[in-house]
Amino acid sequence: MSKYDHQKIEKKWQKRWEKEKSFIAEFPSEKPKWYSLIEFPYPSGDGLHVGHIRSNTAIDIISRKRRMEGYNVLYPIGWDAFGLPTENYAIKTGLAPQVVTKKNTDIFRRQLKSLGFSFDWDREINTTDPEYYKWTQWMFLKFFEKGLAYKAKVAINWCPKDKIGLANEEAAGGVCDRCGGPVEKRMKEQWMIKITAYADKLLEGLKDVDYIPQAKIQQDNWIGRSEGAEIEFPIVIASEAKQSHFKIASSLSAPRNDLINVFTTRPDTILGATYVVLSPEHKLIGELENRIENLADVKNYIAAAAKKSDIERTEEGKQKTGVELKGITAINPATKEEIPVWVADYVLTGYGTGAIMAVPQHDQRDREFAEKFKLPIVDKPLVSWEEALKVTDGKKTVKYKLRDWVFSRQRYWGEPIPLIHCEQCNWVAVPEKDLPVKLPKVAKYQPTDTGESPLAAMTKWVNVKCPRCGGPAKRETDTMPNWAGSSWYFLAYIIRGESANYQLPITNYFDAFKYFTPVDWYNGGMEHTVLHLLYSRFWNRFLYDLGLVPVAEPYKKRTSHGLILGEDGVKMSKSRGNVINPDGLVKEFGADSLRLYEMFMGPFDQAIAWDPRGILGTSRFLERVWQIGTTKTTSLHSQVFKDDVGLERLLHQTIKKVSEDIETMSFNTAISAMMIFVNECVAKQTISQSVWQKFVLILAPFAPHIAEELWEVLGNKNSIHLESWPKFDPNKIVEDSFELIIQVNGKMRGKANVPIGTPQDEAEKLALEQSSVKKWIEQKTFKKVIFVKDRLINFIV
């Protein structure tokens, strides 16, 4: 009896897989394809997180099972390496982000390989590789070319002390996380991408995909399509003659400063509209400035609102704030009544028209506001939509919550936006032959104190000739958001398999796309189910509309894993000191034990706290498997065993359970079923080889190293991943008896072991023979007997 030497055996098989290129996806191939995808990691300086292992193992299990089922599996890996943490590290240490990224990805690669994931390492990608971002830039230029990229003024977080723009995370709670000072809002010109033009397509696409329902709902709600109406409320200015301003707009298209255009999803409630509310950023306020009698109050209020984020504005719950615009009123176009106009930050600029008609009788928020400021709440009858629109001259419109994508960052560590600004020609695309526009080396990674990216200081790099007219021009110095590179990476893996340096043009890869896409199963975190998923669906849909990719929806199926929290039940973080380093666990218990524990620890889709003792259970389980596999079967090779019907039945039940549970990601119960099987084997003197062999096969996707070794011990020459997935025999899983539950008035009073298929009359007879049942029934009369076949009998007395 020798102990299982995980260190030696795991290394042995990892070497062999690498040498034999066991997990390389082939193209072209006669086999059916299977494309498994995990969200490629951000290579942070902290090293691999145990959470990565959870998601990677789950999809590894599915990928390995699919190979055994005869598929040509693509399960790729790469690095989503642009982003803030690396940049901030570079700012602090002066080390180039390129160098830091190289170091971090080397660590991640070694760690991932030590866990035996069946990745196709030949297709490894890195979003910060200029050959990779050449494509990201090329695709951005397609958006530009099609008029979907445009410039607009957008509010950013600005620290007036540090003189830099801040990410939302760096400005949490309205405080700069560098200096602790207050953060302001500042308007800045940014590149935008018109994702809103795809709102309906993105909604429709959801109908055809197999996402977990909450992911679909989140996407649906985020896009937030709502049908309503725009209705214009004429303005009355107290200081002027009222009559002259009492008019309905003749043209709805031209913006006018004597009307407030509101958006409502409930035009039918118009008779109850008792005031109008503008968002603090509404431009009418500026235009009517000299007519507002309490201008100082209004300006104070607007300044205070500017300091809050949208979330802060609305989350202060029932404490609504606002200021009336004194001297200005509006006319309800349906009732012709003069009603007050307020400014309040519960109305958001970005949604609808930035102005609402308040109907406190029908809307909770309006009611709270009205109650607080003693505004009238009237109960007027509803009218039909048609009537409302007719009497107000309003028009039906569709609005979306979805806003356009802010695509600029004033940062170094991102893809340079490949545009050049020329005084004569305005914005001009960098010609395809000049891509990629590489990130130049800079001395400082800190944004400049005008809020521009550090690239702006590279005058040599910035000043170029206009590609169109040859005149003096300047490069765009903004870079792209981290979302850019991850929006199309599932295509990059396919390209990378055909061309190591991702040669353009994209049309070369259409056949490979046709074979491999869509991704058959994409797993990721719930934290990505809105933004990343939506951005990449949009990006792919855009390429599809250009005829460059063959499928409209990139991901056929989407599932989500739960976060792994620290032992203390909170998110793992360096500062809390609750981070688990997988290296030590792999060394002490082995990759298979760790993989198994992470799959066994709880339901895959739920957040769970790390239990440092939990791995002991799966490690003991594997040790038992090893002992059985090396003593109870192999030493008795040539012997003929009497069939053990009970164990064979359990084997087939286990194959069924494990096969099904993998598909529903119920890995914890699959492992529990395998434990039950192994516990049963422990009690046996000998186990027939044919039974044991099948068990090793179903264990293989979970614990591939030990399974390979035991497979070899059984006398097999080929790797276990070349074998077929075992099928259960439906005839062999059937039990012949079951425990009948006997209830009286719904309470369990007895049990009886009876054959499957026992009819009601027999069950009744058997039940009433039991003294423990009888005493609850004696001297009472039956009202009813409920009989559930092969399960229970319930006497109502």
Add this chain to the structure above:
RNA sequence: GCCGAGGUGGCGAAACCGGCAAACGCGGGAGACUUAAAAUCUCCUAGUCGCAAGACUAUGCGGGUUCAAGUCCCGCCCUCGGUACCA
């Protein structure tokens, strides 16, 4: 606030379509083996009352539907994810 998910023993959890609540594992207890310890193996382990047979109470809280509710319905409370520049 809004959108989404969750709440079951000392702990992680299981429970198909409404049908024995607590499978499997961790921890704990007792025993075997051992000079001893570790490892391993066997048994016990929701709570209360009871000598016992057993009875009662239990799935965040309060109601409801049902022969029967962890599961379905209504109303709350708490925790987590997202909230558009963390990824």
